[in-house]
Ligand SMILES: NC(=O)c1ccc[n+]([C@@H]2O[C@H](COP(=O)([O-])OP(=O)(O)OC[C@H]3O[C@@H](n4cnc5c(N)ncnc54)[C@H](O)[C@@H]3O)[C@@H](O)[C@H]2O)c1
C-alpha cells in the first residue's frame with residue numbers, strides 16, 4: 001500500500017507552496033505515496049494560478065479534524081484557512097509564520113496518531129516564527145518536544161556527503177557549553193544507525209573537532225576535544241563502530257577523507273552544512289534521526305528572493321519525499 005504523507009507547504013511567502021504543487025505533477029511521487037498538502041487553499045490557488053500549476057481536486061477543511069486525513073487515498077489539500085489577508089510573497093510576516101507553524105504541528109500530530117506514515121516539511125522562515133511568538137527556532141526542536149523523543153539529531157544526507165550535527169540552531173558562542181560526551185556519543189550512534197540502514201552495511205563515521213586543528217593538543221579552546229569528543233569516540237569504538245577523529249574540520253572534508261567516510265559528526269551547524277551545501281545543495285535531504293515518526297525536509301530555505309516566480313528547483317523536495325516513502329515503508 002502507498003504510504004500517506006503529510007507535506008507541509010512551508011512559509012506561504014516563500015517557495016514552499018510552489019514546490020508542493022510542482023511535485024504533485026511528478027508520477028514518481030503520486031505513484032508511490034498519497035500526498036496530503038498541509039497548507040492554505042487560498043495560497044495554493046494563488047500560486048497555482050500565477051504559475052499555471054494544477055491543484056489536487058480533493059480539499060479537506062481543517063475543521064473536519066485530523067481524523068479525516070486517515071481516509072484520504074488520493075492527493076489532497078488539508079486547508080487551514082489561515083488569516084493571511086495581508087501577506088506578500090517574499091516578505092517576512094508574522095501571519096505566515098503562525099500559519100506555517102500550524103501546518104507542522106498538525107502534521108506531527110497526524111503522524112503520531114498514525115493518520116499519515118510520515119511528514120515532509122517545506123521550508124519555514126525562522127524569523128517569521130519568531131515574529132509570531134513561536135519559541136522554537138526550527139522544526140527539529142519542535143519535533144523533539146512534540147514527539148517527546150528521548151534523543152534526536154539533525155542529519156543532512158546526499159549521495160556524496162552526509163553530516164549529523166551535535167548542536168543546531170544556537171549561537172556560536174553557546175556551542176562549547178552545550179557539548180558533552182553523552183551528546184556527542186548520542187549523535188554518533190544515531191548517525192551510525194541511520195546511515196548503516198541506508199547503506200546496508202556498517203557506516204564509517206568521522207568526527208570533527210571543535211577548535212582549529214582539533215585543538216592542537218589543547219593549544220586552542222578549553223580542551224573540548226579531550227574532555228568530550230575523544231571519550232565519546234572511544235565509547236563508540238568500544239561498541240564496535242568504525243570511527244575516526246577528532247579530525248581538524250578544515251581538512252576533514254577533502255576528497256580523500258570523503259572517500260573513506262559515510263557520515264560526518266559535526267559539532268555545530270555551519271561546520272557540517274557549509275561543506276554539505278557547497279557540495280550537494282538542492283540534492284540533499286534533511287532527516288531528523290531518533291524520532292518515533294518519519295520526518296524529512298528540503299536542504300534549502302524559503303528563498304524569498306525567488307518566491308512565487310516559478311524558478312525554484314524542486315529536486316530536494318522530491319528527494320525528501322522519496323526518502324520519506326522509503327523510511328515509512330520500512331518502518332510500517
Ligand atoms: N527546511 C527548512 O525549513 C529550512 C532550511 C534552511 C533554511 N531555512 C530558513 O529559510 C530562510 C532563508 O534562508 P537562507 O536565505 O539562508 O537560505 P535559502 O536556502 O532560502 O536561500 C539561499 C540561496 O539559495 C537559493 N535557493 C534556495 N532554495 C532554492 C531552490 N529550491 N531552487 C533555486 N534556488 C534556491 C535562494 O534563492 C538563495 O539565493 C531562513 O529563515 C532559514 O532559517 C529553512
Ligand SMILES: N[C@H](C(=O)O)[C@H](O)COP(=O)(O)O
Nearest residue numbers: 138139140141286297299300
Ligand atoms: N538547519 C537546516 C538547514 O540549514 O538546512 C534548517 O535550518 C532546517 O532546520 P529545521 O529542519 O530544524 O527547521
